[in-house]
Amino acid sequence: MSHHVLDAAGVTTPAVVVEKLHDAARASTACASAMVASGGMETEVLLALDAADLCTAAAAVLGRRTGDKAVGEAAASAAALACEASAAACGAHADHHEHCRLHAEVTRETAALLREHAGA
Numbered sequence: 001m002s003h004h005v006l007d008a009a010g011v012t013t014p015a016v017v018v019e020k021l022h023d024a025a026r027a028s029t030a031c032a033s034a035m036v037a038s039g040g041m042e043t044e045v046l047l048a049l050d051a052a053d054l055c056t057a058a059a060a061v062l063g064r065r066t067g068d069k070a071v072g073e074a075a076a077s078a079a080a081l082a083c084e085a086s087a088a089a090c091g092a093h094a095d096h097h098e099h100c101r102l103h104a105e106v107t108r109e110t111a112a113l114l115r116e117h118a119g120a
Contacts, residue, residue, distance in 0.1 A: 014062060017076075017117050021059035024083055024110035028052035031090060031103035038097070044089045051086040051107055054079040058114075073118060080114040083107035 032048035035041040058079035062072055087107040094101035 014065060014117075017113060018059045018063045020110050020113050021055040021062070021079060024079075024107050025052045025055040025059070027103045027106040028055065028086060031099045034097070034099040041093070044086075044093070044100075047082070047086040047089045048103065051079075051082040054082040055110065076114045076118055080111040080118075083111040083114070087111065 028048045028051040032045045032052065035045045035048065054075075058075040061075040065072075084107070087104040090097075090100040090107075091104035092100075094104055
């Protein structure tokens with residue numbers, strides 16, 4: 001888990017957002033791999049892979065900081081939506097699978113950070 005790095009105005013820095021997106025992508029990929037091994041959770045696997053891919057893409061876009069605010073917001077929004085969907089699906093299995101619990105926790109935190117950062 002990463003700690004928040006704040007600028008002088010108390011706003012989370014873009015580097016922290018990018019780091020959190022990478023954390024979510026790794027957690028999503030690990031959970032998807034574990035679910036494939038246990039079988040029977042196809043929807044959850046696909047949602048986790050969507051979250052991993054969109055978090056990776058958003059990290060790349062936000063990390064470049066090209067100045068196109070609309071593109072960055074769209075990437076962050078897509079990643080947040082994928083994280084929320086995947087967290088909800090995997091969270092339902094959190095009592096039985098540690099990988100689902102960890103994945104749901106990280107993706108919920110990431111979605112919240114993305115929403116918070118978008119409002120900043």
